[in-house]
Amino acid sequence: MSIPVETAPASATPPVQASQVTKDTYKGKIHPDWCPGCGDFSVLAALQTALFELGLKPHQVLVVSGIGCSSNLPGYINSYGMHTLHGRSLPVATGAKLGNHELKVICVGGDGDGYGIGANHFVHTMRRNLDLTYIVMDNQIYGLTTGQVSPTSVKGMKTKSSPYGSVENPINPIPMAIVGGATYVARAFSGKQKHMVEILKGAIQHNGFSLVDVFSPCVTYNKDNTYKWFNPRIKILEEQGHDPTDFNKAIERGYQWGEEIPVGLFWRRTNLPTLEELEPVLHDGQGPLAWRKLGLSDEQAHALIKELL
Amino acid sequence: MATVDFAVGIGGENGQGIASTGDLLARIFARRGLNLNAYNAYQSIIRGGHTFLTVRASDGPVRSMGDKVDVLIPLNQDSMDRHLRLMKAGSCVLYDGDMLKPGTPAAGVQLCPMPMKVLTKGNKLAANTAALGATLQMLGIESEPLETVIARQFKKKGDEVVAENVGVARAGYEYAAQNFKAFPFKAPKLPKPQAIVTGNQATAMGGVAAGVKFYAAYPMSPSTGVLMWMASHARDLGIMVRQVEDEIGVMNMVIGAGHSGCRAMCATSGGGFALMAEAIGMAAMIETPLVCVDVQRAGPATGVPTKTEQGDLWQVLGAGQGDYPRIIVAPSSQLDLFRTIPELFNLCDKYQCPGIVLADLLISEGTASVDPAELKFDGKIDRGxxxxxxxxxxxxxxxxxxxxxxxxxxxxxxxxxxxxxxxxxxxxxxxxxxxxxxxxxxxxxxxxxxxxxxxxxxxxxxxxxxxxxxxxAPPKIVGPENAQATLVGWGSTEGVIREAAEKLAGDEGIVVNQLPIKWIVPFHAEEVMRILSRSNKVIIVENNYSGQFARYLRAETGFTAHGHIRKYDGEPFMPHHIIESVKEQLAGKQAISVPSHEVSV
Incomplete structure (x- = not known):
C-alpha cells in the first residue's frame, strides 16, 4: 500500500509480532461468555480455523455482527470487528465493504437477528450479490432474551412467548436464499466442525454473497433441537453426490426436513457479477474509496459550477 | 440598493411544465446578473392539482419569495380564480384569451389575453412558452436570452422541438409588443452573471466539496433532489451512491462506510429520519463520523409531503435512546447549505460523532441565485x-x-x-x-x-x-443594537425575517433587529442570553405550531420569549406576515400571532 498516513498513530509502537499467520493468530483475548456447550463455540473455532487455513491476515478481515448471543462473536476473534445493532449487520457490512472493497467482510449473527428483525436487509443484500459472507448461527430460539419463539422455530414449538406452541410457519432460509439471489448457499452443523471449516472456507473464497446457515444448538433454551436430536438426522450433501449447480435439486434438498436433514453446499453459481464488479467507481485504479484523496480537481469544480449558469 | 424588484407567478396543474418554465425564467434572470428566489408551491400528485411557482428577481438582495406578483401567468381557470384577486395595480395577467375567463381584477391590473391557439399553432403545452416570450418583452428583456435557454432546455429533444419552441416564444414576444403595455421599468443587465441552485443541489455539492465518497438514500420528498444529483454525478466524481431498501438500511450503510474511512452522507425527511434514529445513536457510540440531512416537511406521519415546516427540531434533538454527543445545525439558505456541509464534516471527523443538518422544503427545493465565485470547492478538509x-x-x-x-x-x-x-x-x-x-x-x-x-x-x-x-461561531445580532424588538429565528427563516426587518424600518419606521440561530447543538446559551437579556422585546419566528425553538431556548437558557410568530399551514412566511404580526405584537394585541396564508396552493 503506497497511501501516505494522514495523521500519525498516537499510540506507542507495539511489540513486533511475526507477520506469519499462525493457528493462534485469530485467537481473541476475551473468552466467550456463551453457555457451556453452546453451538457458537464450534462456529467461532471453525471460523478461526478457516481464516488461518486461507492465510488471511487479521487486519484485512472485518467481522460484523448484529445483536444476540452469537453476535458477540467479533469480540472473541482477533480481527477488525463491528458489533452493531440488532438486525443491522448486513447494511453496516455493505457500507464497510463498499468503503473498502479490499477487506474480507464476514457477517455473523443469529436467526432472530438475520431472519427476523433484519429480514428486509437480508433479502436486499442477497439480490445485490456483494462479496460478503454471512454466517447465521441458527438455534431456532431467542437466547439472549431468555427463550422466545424465533423465525426458524418449528411449528408447534413451546417457548416462553409461545406457551401453547407456535402456530406460525418457520422461515426456511435455504430455499429463501437460493431464490433471493445469494450465489453460495450452504448449511453447517456445530456438531460437525471439520465439515463446517470446509463450508466456511468455500464461502469466504466465493466471490459473491454467501450464506452459511449453521445449526448451532442452544443448550439452555431450545430443548427440542438439540445435538442429540440433530446428530442422527444430519446428512452431508458432499457425501451424497449433490450437484450444487443444479437449481431444482438445490431447492428440493433445501426443503428436506425430518428424518434426514442435509447440510453442506446446496447451491452455487459463479456466473453472476458482484455489485463491486458492476460499479466502475471501484475500478479506476485508486484503491479503496476510504483511502482516496478528498476534494475535486479544478476542472471538476468548474464543470459543476457551469451546470448552474 | 434595488432599482427593480419584480416577481412572476405561474400557476397551473402538475404536468403543465411549470417547473421547467420557472427554470427557464430563473436562468434568464440569473444570466442577466439579477438576484432571484424561486419557490414552487405544489402538491403530492404527478398530474393535476394546483401548482404555483413564484420567481422573484431584483438587482438588490432577494431574501424570500416576497409579497407580490407582478406578472401572473395562469395556465388554467383554477389558477386564474385563485390568484387574480391578489393582483394589485401595476401588475398584469397573461393568459389564454380563448380558454380562460379572468373575472374582475382590481383597478390598474392589466389583463393581457393572448390568442394561444394561434401563437402556439395548436400546441397546448407551449402556451407557457408564449407567455414567457410576452413576459420578457414587457420586462424590457430582448428575446434572444429566451431563445438560448430554450435551445439548452430542449436540446435533447432535437432541433425540431427547439425550433418550434423558439418560434412560439417569438410569437408571444411579438404579440406582447403590439398589444400590451410594457412595465415602466426595464429589467437591468448587470455585468456579473449569477448561478442558480436549489438547496438540494447545494447540499449535494457541499458534500462533494467535503470529499464525500459514499452517499445512500431512500427516496423521500423533499430530500430526493440530493439523491438524484449524487446519482447523476457519481461516476464522474468517484462517489459510491446507493439507493437502499429503507432508511434504517441507509443510516447503517452510511455508518459502515464512515467506519471504513469514507466521508459518508445521507439525506431524508422527517419520516425517514425517524427510522434512522437508533443507528444515529450507534454512530455516536462507536464514534463514527457521518452527516445526515433532514429536509423537513409538514408532519406528523406522512403529513403534507410537498409542504414546508420546521417541525422536526425536537425529533432531531431527541433522536435515539440515551445521551450522546452529536452536532445539529440549521443552515439558512442554499448557499449556506453548500458552505455548512464541509464545515460540519470537519467537525464530525474531528469529534468523531454524527452531524445532523436541519434543512426544510423551503430552502432545499427552493431555488436561489448565487455568485459563482462563492461556490468554492477547495476549502479546508480536516479529518482529525x-x-x-x-x-x-x-x-x-x-x-x-x-x-x-x-x-x-x-x-x-x-x-x-x-x-x-x-x-x-x-x-x-x-x-x-x-x-x-x-x-x-x-x-x-x-x-x-x-x-x-x-x-x-x-x-x-x-x-x-x-x-x-x-x-x-456563536450567533450574532443583525441590525441596530437598540431596537424595539429582537426577532429570533432559526434555519431557513433568516432571509424572510431580514427582509421583514428592513421593511419595518423603511416603510413603518419600526426598528427591530434579528438574531438568527444556526448551530442548535452545541448551543451557545451564554452568548444568546447576553444578547436577549438586553432586548426590549424578544419575538420568536418559526414555521411550526408549538414553538419548538421557543421551548428549546427556554430549556437551554431559562429565557422565556415575549412574543411568538408561528405558521404551520405548510406554506413559508412571506415578509408581510412577519411585518403585520410584529406590529400586532408591539401594539400589545397578541402574544402569539399566526398569520394566515392568503391563497390556497
Missing amino acids: ELILPNGKSETQNPFGGYNDNAYLRYKNTASGISPRAVPGVPGHIFTAASDEHDEDGTLISDEFTNSSKRRMMVEKRARKMQGAAADI
Whole structure:
C-alpha cells in the first residue's frame, strides 16, 4: 500500500509480532461468555480455523455482527470487528465493504437477528450479490432474551412467548436464499466442525454473497433441537453426490426436513457479477474509496459550477 | 440598493411544465446578473392539482419569495380564480384569451389575453412558452436570452422541438409588443452573471466539496433532489451512491462506510429520519463520523409531503435512546447549505460523532441565485485524528492492537478524542461495539458491567462537545443594537425575517433587529442570553405550531420569549406576515400571532 498516513498513530509502537499467520493468530483475548456447550463455540473455532487455513491476515478481515448471543462473536476473534445493532449487520457490512472493497467482510449473527428483525436487509443484500459472507448461527430460539419463539422455530414449538406452541410457519432460509439471489448457499452443523471449516472456507473464497446457515444448538433454551436430536438426522450433501449447480435439486434438498436433514453446499453459481464488479467507481485504479484523496480537481469544480449558469 | 424588484407567478396543474418554465425564467434572470428566489408551491400528485411557482428577481438582495406578483401567468381557470384577486395595480395577467375567463381584477391590473391557439399553432403545452416570450418583452428583456435557454432546455429533444419552441416564444414576444403595455421599468443587465441552485443541489455539492465518497438514500420528498444529483454525478466524481431498501438500511450503510474511512452522507425527511434514529445513536457510540440531512416537511406521519415546516427540531434533538454527543445545525439558505456541509464534516471527523443538518422544503427545493465565485470547492478538509494505512506497518506488529492493547481505539483522553484507525490498518485491530465498551473496545455491558468504566466512557464521549462548542461561531445580532424588538429565528427563516426587518424600518419606521440561530447543538446559551437579556422585546419566528425553538431556548437558557410568530399551514412566511404580526405584537394585541396564508396552493 503506497497511501501516505494522514495523521500519525498516537499510540506507542507495539511489540513486533511475526507477520506469519499462525493457528493462534485469530485467537481473541476475551473468552466467550456463551453457555457451556453452546453451538457458537464450534462456529467461532471453525471460523478461526478457516481464516488461518486461507492465510488471511487479521487486519484485512472485518467481522460484523448484529445483536444476540452469537453476535458477540467479533469480540472473541482477533480481527477488525463491528458489533452493531440488532438486525443491522448486513447494511453496516455493505457500507464497510463498499468503503473498502479490499477487506474480507464476514457477517455473523443469529436467526432472530438475520431472519427476523433484519429480514428486509437480508433479502436486499442477497439480490445485490456483494462479496460478503454471512454466517447465521441458527438455534431456532431467542437466547439472549431468555427463550422466545424465533423465525426458524418449528411449528408447534413451546417457548416462553409461545406457551401453547407456535402456530406460525418457520422461515426456511435455504430455499429463501437460493431464490433471493445469494450465489453460495450452504448449511453447517456445530456438531460437525471439520465439515463446517470446509463450508466456511468455500464461502469466504466465493466471490459473491454467501450464506452459511449453521445449526448451532442452544443448550439452555431450545430443548427440542438439540445435538442429540440433530446428530442422527444430519446428512452431508458432499457425501451424497449433490450437484450444487443444479437449481431444482438445490431447492428440493433445501426443503428436506425430518428424518434426514442435509447440510453442506446446496447451491452455487459463479456466473453472476458482484455489485463491486458492476460499479466502475471501484475500478479506476485508486484503491479503496476510504483511502482516496478528498476534494475535486479544478476542472471538476468548474464543470459543476457551469451546470448552474 | 434595488432599482427593480419584480416577481412572476405561474400557476397551473402538475404536468403543465411549470417547473421547467420557472427554470427557464430563473436562468434568464440569473444570466442577466439579477438576484432571484424561486419557490414552487405544489402538491403530492404527478398530474393535476394546483401548482404555483413564484420567481422573484431584483438587482438588490432577494431574501424570500416576497409579497407580490407582478406578472401572473395562469395556465388554467383554477389558477386564474385563485390568484387574480391578489393582483394589485401595476401588475398584469397573461393568459389564454380563448380558454380562460379572468373575472374582475382590481383597478390598474392589466389583463393581457393572448390568442394561444394561434401563437402556439395548436400546441397546448407551449402556451407557457408564449407567455414567457410576452413576459420578457414587457420586462424590457430582448428575446434572444429566451431563445438560448430554450435551445439548452430542449436540446435533447432535437432541433425540431427547439425550433418550434423558439418560434412560439417569438410569437408571444411579438404579440406582447403590439398589444400590451410594457412595465415602466426595464429589467437591468448587470455585468456579473449569477448561478442558480436549489438547496438540494447545494447540499449535494457541499458534500462533494467535503470529499464525500459514499452517499445512500431512500427516496423521500423533499430530500430526493440530493439523491438524484449524487446519482447523476457519481461516476464522474468517484462517489459510491446507493439507493437502499429503507432508511434504517441507509443510516447503517452510511455508518459502515464512515467506519471504513469514507466521508459518508445521507439525506431524508422527517419520516425517514425517524427510522434512522437508533443507528444515529450507534454512530455516536462507536464514534463514527457521518452527516445526515433532514429536509423537513409538514408532519406528523406522512403529513403534507410537498409542504414546508420546521417541525422536526425536537425529533432531531431527541433522536435515539440515551445521551450522546452529536452536532445539529440549521443552515439558512442554499448557499449556506453548500458552505455548512464541509464545515460540519470537519467537525464530525474531528469529534468523531454524527452531524445532523436541519434543512426544510423551503430552502432545499427552493431555488436561489448565487455568485459563482462563492461556490468554492477547495476549502479546508480536516479529518482529525484519523489513522489510515501507511505502507510500513506490515513489519510492525500487523496483527496487534486488540490482543496487545498497544492501540486503544477508545482511549480516554483529555479532549475525549481518541485516535481513530480504520479497518485494514495493520497494528490497530479493534472491535467497535454499540454496546458500552472499554478503551480497547471490550464490552463492559454484559458479562462484567463496570460502573466506573461506564461513567468514564460516557464522560469521555460527552467531553468532545466542549471542544466542538468552541469551534462553532456563536450567533450574532443583525441590525441596530437598540431596537424595539429582537426577532429570533432559526434555519431557513433568516432571509424572510431580514427582509421583514428592513421593511419595518423603511416603510413603518419600526426598528427591530434579528438574531438568527444556526448551530442548535452545541448551543451557545451564554452568548444568546447576553444578547436577549438586553432586548426590549424578544419575538420568536418559526414555521411550526408549538414553538419548538421557543421551548428549546427556554430549556437551554431559562429565557422565556415575549412574543411568538408561528405558521404551520405548510406554506413559508412571506415578509408581510412577519411585518403585520410584529406590529400586532408591539401594539400589545397578541402574544402569539399566526398569520394566515392568503391563497390556497
